Amino acid sequence: MTPPRAYVDHAASTPILDSAAEAWLRASAKVGNPSALHGSGRAARRIVEESRESIADDLGVRPSEVIFTAGGTEADNLAIKGLAWAAPERPRILCSAIEHHAVLDPVLWLAEQGRPVDWIPVDSIGRVSVDDIRERLSDDVALCTVMWANNEVGTIQPVAEIAAACADAGVPFHTDAVQALGHVPVNAGLRGITSLALSGHKIGAPVGVGVLVLDRDARVVPVLHGGGQERDVRSGTVDAASAAAMAVAVRHAVKEQQAHADRVRLLRDALAVGILDRVPQAVLNGSPEESLPGHVHASFPGCEGDALLMLLDAAGVECSTGSACTSGVPEPSHVLLAMGVDPALARGSLRFSLGRTSTEDDVDRILEVLPRAVERASRAGSPTFRTVS
Amino acid sequence: MRVIAALSGGVDSAVAAARCVDAGHEVVGIHLALARSGKGQAGSRGCCTPEDARDARRVADILGIPFYVWDMSTDFQREVIDDFVQSYDQGLTPNPCIRCNETIKFAAVLDRARALGYDAVATGHYARIVESAQGRELHRAIDDDKDQSYVLAVLTPPQLSGAVFPLGDTRKADVRAEAARRGLRVADKPDSHDICFIPDGDTESYLRRHLGEREGELVDVTTGETLGTHDATYALTVGQRRGLRLTVPAPEGHRRYVVGRETGSTRVLVGPQELLSVRRIEADQPRWCGVTPPSQSDVHVQVRAHGDQIRARLLVNSEDVAVELESPLRGVAPGQTLVAYDGTRVVGSATITRATS
Numbered sequence: 001m002t003p004p005r006a007y008v009d010h011a012a013s014t015p016i017l018d019s020a021a022e023a024w025l026r027a028s029a030k031v032g033n034p035s036a037l038h039g040s041g042r043a044a045r046r047i048v049e050e051s052r053e054s055i056a057d058d059l060g061v062r063p064s065e066v067i068f069t070a071g072g073t074e075a076d077n078l079a080i081k082g083l084a085w086a087a088p089e090r091p092r093i094l095c096s097a098i099e100h101h102a103v104l105d106p107v108l109w110l111a112e113q114g115r116p117v118d119w120i121p122v123d124s125i126g127r128v129s130v131d132d133i134r135e136r137l138s139d140d141v142a143l144c145t146v147m148w149a150n151n152e153v154g155t156i157q158p159v160a161e162i163a164a165a166c167a168d169a170g171v172p173f174h175t176d177a178v179q180a181l182g183h184v185p186v187n188a189g190l191r192g193i194t195s196l197a198l199s200g201h202k203i204g205a206p207v208g209v210g211v212l213v214l215d216r217d218a219r220v221v222p223v224l225h226g227g228g229q230e231r232d233v234r235s236g237t238v239d240a241a242s243a244a245a246m247a248v249a250v251r252h253a254v255k256e257q258q259a260h261a262d263r264v265r266l267l268r269d270a271l272a273v274g275i276l277d278r279v280p281q282a283v284l285n286g287s288p289e290e291s292l293p294g295h296v297h298a299s300f301p302g303c304e305g306d307a308l309l310m311l312l313d314a315a316g317v318e319c320s321t322g323s324a325c326t327s328g329v330p331e332p333s334h335v336l337l338a339m340g341v342d343p344a345l346a347r348g349s350l351r352f353s354l355g356r357t358s359t360e361d362d363v364d365r366i367l368e369v370l371p372r373a374v375e376r377a378s379r380a381g382s383p384t385f386r387t388v389s
Numbered sequence: 390m391r392v393i394a395a396l397s398g399g400v401d402s403a404v405a406a407a408r409c410v411d412a413g414h415e416v417v418g419i420h421l422a423l424a425r426s427g428k429g430q431a432g433s434r435g436c437c438t439p440e441d442a443r444d445a446r447r448v449a450d451i452l453g454i455p456f457y458v459w460d461m462s463t464d465f466q467r468e469v470i471d472d473f474v475q476s477y478d479q480g481l482t483p484n485p486c487i488r489c490n491e492t493i494k495f496a497a498v499l500d501r502a503r504a505l506g507y508d509a510v511a512t513g514h515y516a517r518i519v520e521s522a523q524g525r526e527l528h529r530a531i532d533d534d535k536d537q538s539y540v541l542a543v544l545t546p547p548q549l550s551g552a553v554f555p556l557g558d559t560r561k562a563d564v565r566a567e568a569a570r571r572g573l574r575v576a577d578k579p580d581s582h583d584i585c586f587i588p589d590g591d592t593e594s595y596l597r598r599h600l601g602e603r604e605g606e607l608v609d610v611t612t613g614e615t616l617g618t619h620d621a622t623y624a625l626t627v628g629q630r631r632g633l634r635l636t637v638p639a640p641e642g643h644r645r646y647v648v649g650r651e652t653g654s655t656r657v658l659v660g661p662q663e664l665l666s667v668r669r670i671e672a673d674q675p676r677w678c679g680v681t682p683p684s685q686s687d688v689h690v691q692v693r694a695h696g697d698q699i700r701a702r703l704l705v706n707s708e709d710v711a712v713e714l715e716s717p718l719r720g721v722a723p724g725q726t727l728v729a730y731d732g733t734r735v736v737g738s739a740t741i742t743r744a745t746s
């Protein structure tokens with residue numbers, strides 16, 4: 001008999017919505033390149049444009065400002081590189097220290113190309129200071145980028161104020177809202193937001209579709225050159241089926257946001273309290289008031305995150321250490337380090353992210369198996385700091 | 390049992406893990422990230438290339454077992470790589486595979502496995518564990534060409550008690566056939582031979598990069614006369630004749646060989662061939678795979694992986710051992726591991742300190 005499994009890694013990927021899957025299937029059954037001029041092409045184009053309009057309505061922007069991409073990573077790359085390349089006379093880039101790698105790495109790459117970067121520090125809960133940003137804004141800044149909500153600890157940033165400050169200073173502002181949409185209200189039409197990135201598979205659409213909301217006056221240099229299908233800033237045949245599924249998922253995320261947040265927040269609070277109760281030495285990171293409703297991020301002193309992960313996986317609990325790591329080799333998270341967490345403690349961290357399908361049973365399951373996993377992992381300690389007998 | 394199967398990405402560890410699953414154990418596949426490259430990720434070459442990690446992951450998929458990468462690179466750097474370089478620096482000839490088994494696979498990894506609630510570490514080594522009245526014994530594999538008991542002979546009884554070697558009773562060809570039958574795509578992957586952290590096999594260049602030049606004199610071992618110079622002690626191995634830049638001709642044209650090195654200096658000793666024939670070996674840090682053998686035991690000894698087995702008499706002291714060989718052995722250098730066998734059973738091992746004719 002297989003034990004019940006608790007999937008609590010919704011921030012990594014959340015199950016596809018039935019309605020999104022159906023929309024995808026329906027659209028994918030039809031032939032037609034949206035750029036073609038015949039009837040089939042027009043039918044495909046219609047799906048794309050209706051999806052675009054639906055998303056624009058839900059996010060408070062114009063349809064022409066919705067650009068379909070192949071995911072959140074591409075949307076972030078297009079914004080960061082595109083805005084920086086379009087403004088060579090403004091060399092500086094302002095970037096928060098807690099960005100996802102989809103933002104962080106393009107900025108690091110631009111830094112290697114010689115662009116000076118201001119890494120905006122965060123406080124102990126992972127929040128930037130608007131005053132700090134305001135002081136750094138000037139006419140030599142090509143762009144400022146601060147994510148709407150952090151994928152690891154869940155901390156929400158004062159995006160409206162940052163955007164307004166950037167608008168006042170005439171500096172383009174990009175925000176990665178991949179984790180925020182569906183969990184907190186997201187208005188992409190706020191004054192000062194130049195671009196905003198979204199990813200399908202975090203909201204119930206398929207993996208491999210994303211959106212960059214791009215202000216119609218923004219100048220960006222494309223990353224992908226080709227047919228120029230999407231407003232001449234993004235090339236490649238537009239994926240009508242994915243656009244249709246994305247529109248369904250965005251609609252669901254926006255309409256259900258409040259009810260969803262109210263429901264998972266209760267589960268989250270029960271989980272957070274339960275963790276501290278069963279594992280008193282655990283340290284919760286971030287702040288519940290300033291955080292996404294489904295995120296619990298905890299450090300377990302003396303434990304290695306990947307050991308905890310392995311033990312929990314064996315016990316049927318699927319969570320993560322925070323950010324997925326391609327090589328499989330754990331590094332202390334740059335987010336936690338930026339928050340001032342001790343590196344050894346940072347390595348012993350877990351992220352539980354609740355979502356649409358999470359239940360009280362999931363919370364109970366986690367609390368049932370966590371103490372034993374922590375006890376074993378602390379016996380194993382950390383391979384890096386332990387000496388060989 | 391709950392077993393950690395070390396999956397290197399090669400065929401042997403894949404079949405070993407598969408057999409653990411068949412035996413009904415609860416198995417978790419682990420790939421060890423041992424070498425580091427610039428970005429703090431597993432190295433791009435050597436024993437933990439992304440390709441090997443991927444192959445290991447696919448093996449776990451096919452076997453239906455969980456899979457994780459364990460970062461052991463810090464331990465590996467300190468215990469194996471640094472030790473390797475320092476040993477050469479001291480004029481010793483180390484075996485990094487032995488060190489890795491001793492300090493990583495059946496120490497750091499086994500300790501971690503045990504702490505996490507697992508009972509043993511399974512590897513694809515060719516060696517047999519035999520339960521006897523005296524306890525667990527380590528034996529040679531039945532496939533002589535593949536036997537790896539030599540590089541495992543340093544394991545102590547507590548280490549051996551947490552080791553599983555499912556391939557000891559199988560020939561390599563059969564392991565490949567079994568891998569193919571099981572649908573493991575690594576079935577025809579070539580064997581690895583090199584030292585994993587020196588993938589191009591050029592140990593001398595590797596040491597030159599880490600130790601720089603180590604110039605010194607070439608000295609006649611009998612007369613004490615300086616015969617020439619060399620630029621790197623570690624580039625010279627006992628028994629070597631070619632490439633010595635001797636400026637003083639040998640009397641009557643006798644060939645001269647590297648026969649050793651003066652401890653604590655870079656002076657390398659050169660002498661006639663007879664001095665290479667070793668009849669007595671002294672070694673310290675003995676480790677017994679079970680009970681301490683009585684002194685004067687008749688054993689077979691081996692001083693390198695896949696090296697010759699020589700009949701010998703084993704003399705056991707409290708801190709060190711000596712063996713008297715029945716027939717002479719060539720190319721014995723301090724730092725090498727001496728392993729003693731009783732039939733196929735590993736009696737124990739020790740680190741060679743002196744070899745004399």
Ligand SMILES: Cc1ncc(COP(=O)(O)O)c(C=O)c1O
Pocket residue numbers: 011012070071072073074076100102147150151176178179199200201208209210
């Ligand atoms: C904050 C954030 N930005 C960007 C991404 C990347 O999105 P995608 O997986 O669609 O490329 C993710 C998800 O991994 C994320 O959490």
